[in-house]
Amino acid sequence: MIRIHRLYSTFLPSDRDRMEQVKTIFRQSFPGVADYADKIADQLEHPFAAQFLSSRRRVAVLDIDYHHGNGTQDIFYRRGDVLTVSLHGHPNIAYPYFSGFADETGEEGGKGFNLNLPLAEHTDGDGYLKALDRALAALRRYKPSCLIVSLGFDTLKGDPTGSFTLSTRTMTEIGRNIAKLGLPMLFVQEGGYNLRNLRSGVVRLFDGVAQGVASSHP
């Protein structure tokens, strides 16, 4: 049986009613790890989610924010039990400048479990989707049992902090292709600094996710 729970919510930890709604949906979506639902009251961030779920599931993190996720990379860099994959502006031209290069592939037990796909300054939708295919191929090889998506809308054209030229139509493709992996997914939003892009990007991405989930469970 498949269930699609679509909830997009921003809230403060002091908003108890909203927090209970999120917890309920999380429990339904990740049966067996319901105790995580209580922990999100403290902090809902993707490294935290990955760390917690990794003791129970084979976890992969896919970071599609414009900026390289240097913190996430650091946390899991020496671990082979959490695959981290990131698409981002090349550090030669984009924050944080010092990390996100393709030769950062992990160390010690984590060697080969960190994949960076740094992209050219004015990457468009076609270029981005090609890179996403590489990311998804790596995820398929790893065979995770759940996926945490570090989500950013600062890849869209017109973002004041980004240089890519993605359209909201590309967001639908991104959502659809990720969902076709057929995995339980948790999206945690990070960037996105153009409010109009944020509104339309969220709707278009999750439309794609719903399409992808439906097609992977006919």
Ligand SMILES: [Zn+2]
């Ligand atoms: Zn960002």
